[in-house]
Amino acid sequence: MAIQYDFDLFVIGAGSGGVRAARMAAGKGKKVAIAEVSDLGGTCVNVGCVPKKLFVYASQFPELFRASQGYGWNIQPSQEFNWQTLRNNKTQEINRLNAIYQNLLTNSGAQIIKGRACLKGPQQVSIKGQIYSAENILIATGGWPYIPEFEGSELAISSNEMFSLEHLPQRAVIVGGGYIAVEFAGILNGLGVTTDLIYRGDRLLKTFDPQCSEKVTEGMIAKGVNIHLKTEVSSISGQKNNLTVHLNNGQSIDAGIALYATGRKANTKGLGLENTAIKTQANDAIMVDKYFQTAEPTIYALGDVIDRVQLTPVAIQESMLLLEQLYGDSKPQMDYDNIPTAVFSQPELATVGLSEQQAKDKYSHIKVYQSDFRPMFETLGQGEGRVYIKLIVDTDTDRVVGCHMVGDHAAEIIQGIAIAIKAGATKANFDQTMGIHPTIAEELVTLK
Numbered sequence: 001m002a003i004q005y006d007f008d009l010f011v012i013g014a015g016s017g018g019v020r021a022a023r024m025a026a027g028k029g030k031k032v033a034i035a036e037v038s039d040l041g042g043t044c045v046n047v048g049c050v051p052k053k054l055f056v057y058a059s060q061f062p063e064l065f066r067a068s069q070g071y072g073w074n075i076q077p078s079q080e081f082n083w084q085t086l087r088n089n090k091t092q093e094i095n096r097l098n099a100i101y102q103n104l105l106t107n108s109g110a111q112i113i114k115g116r117a118c119l120k121g122p123q124q125v126s127i128k129g130q131i132y133s134a135e136n137i138l139i140a141t142g143g144w145p146y147i148p149e150f151e152g153s154e155l156a157i158s159s160n161e162m163f164s165l166e167h168l169p170q171r172a173v174i175v176g177g178g179y180i181a182v183e184f185a186g187i188l189n190g191l192g193v194t195t196d197l198i199y200r201g202d203r204l205l206k207t208f209d210p211q212c213s214e215k216v217t218e219g220m221i222a223k224g225v226n227i228h229l230k231t232e233v234s235s236i237s238g239q240k241n242n243l244t245v246h247l248n249n250g251q252s253i254d255a256g257i258a259l260y261a262t263g264r265k266a267n268t269k270g271l272g273l274e275n276t277a278i279k280t281q282a283n284d285a286i287m288v289d290k291y292f293q294t295a296e297p298t299i300y301a302l303g304d305v306i307d308r309v310q311l312t313p314v315a316i317q318e319s320m321l322l323l324e325q326l327y328g329d330s331k332p333q334m335d336y337d338n339i340p341t342a343v344f345s346q347p348e349l350a351t352v353g354l355s356e357q358q359a360k361d362k363y364s365h366i367k368v369y370q371s372d373f374r375p376m377f378e379t380l381g382q383g384e385g386r387v388y389i390k391l392i393v394d395t396d397t398d399r400v401v402g403c404h405m406v407g408d409h410a411a412e413i414i415q416g417i418a419i420a421i422k423a424g425a426t427k428a429n430f431d432q433t434m435g436i437h438p439t440i441a442e443e444l445v446t447l448k
């Protein structure tokens, strides 16, 4: 007789990956539980993509107010910004999304179990003292911000706290050079906070095409962010809301907050991995094979906790492939090539495919097409904004293998280009495509 389990699938973590997996499995008639220690929707909904983008929108208004004057409007620059209104409206919107997630899960038939889940064995999970058995377990516990330990590090905050600040400081120090640091620098600067970005490296956004990170850096400086490269924080003193950040070059900055955006680690603390055969990497990320199976054959893991590509659509796609594999007819593998991504910095950066250097390493002959121009909006708007576009072509096949863009609407534009690149479009296909005039994007089909 077959062994009876409480559930066919027990999902740990109701974030981007976990929710999709639980809903789909329940939709296929499986008995599913999903455990969540915090709010439904995970990082993306509660302290990531969604609230961040709302804050980005909020921070763009002062530039629009300024530009509006050239277009005949008489609007005074925003002096009346109210942080509490933005924060509370954001929270209301997130609560609405949390409720939608609750309905989606409940309507699919998945059972939501609130609390911190701990693995007790290859097919056992415990929550608040109760043990549940499951044929398979999926770990989708995401990541957690990492702040290094140093003198005064307890005074630093992470991106998690940025979404619920009681007051907006007059001055903020942000530490880090990755996308979260750069995005928050744009948000705070746009909201009128004097912003200092401290980074120990010599180039922000170092995993992106160098010209693009350079354009973002130039744009941020033009908008007023104080960028300190090759600089480190040696200590923080003072008390909450009233800090002094000491730098290794002898300078110090008085600031209301010190935001550390210095990386994230896989969220495996207290998960009970020691009760299983699961193996982890040095950065705590769970090791899985190409089918998301851990060293414990009944347990799978995906999303940020496996640290492949830390993006919401990737976690969702990994879930769909896992579900097909577990309960469908095929065994598809994840294709991590040509994943488009954006940094909602100001100016915005978006990219798909290979950087110039990666293309040089991979192909014998490449050609790079570039354009750097002032978009039409800035003419009457009288702003300094520019657009930079770079297209990389493998000349042996004429295929476009990378497209990078800095400037307004970059993310919206690159999403469309990603379809073309995924479909194997050639430079000739780009050239044969009619532009939409007058737009920023038409430049992509007229690059010579």
Ligand SMILES: Cc1cc2nc3c(=O)[nH]c(=O)nc-3n(C[C@H](O)[C@H](O)[C@H](O)COP(=O)(O)OP(=O)(O)OC[C@H]3O[C@@H](n4cnc5c(N)ncnc54)[C@H](O)[C@@H]3O)c2cc1C
Binding pocket: 012, 013, 014, 015, 016, 017, 018, 035, 036, 037, 038, 039, 040, 041, 042, 043, 044, 045, 047, 048, 049, 050, 052, 115, 116, 117, 118, 140, 141, 142, 143, 159, 180, 267, 270, 271, 302, 303, 304, 305, 309, 310, 311, 312, 313, 315
């Ligand atoms: C500031 C910020 C901005 C971001 N912006 C973007 C963006 O613009 N675009 C984009 O694509 N991605 C963005 N991301 C990344 C994106 O949020 C993640 O890639 C995505 O949320 C990963 O989904 P996941 O399912 O792996 O984990 P998560 O969404 O992190 O969900 C994990 C869930 O598991 C829960 N959990 C953890 N341990 C346990 C336990 N033991 N028991 C029960 N529950 C547990 C957590 O509470 C959490 O709800 C951003 C991230 C951050 C931090």
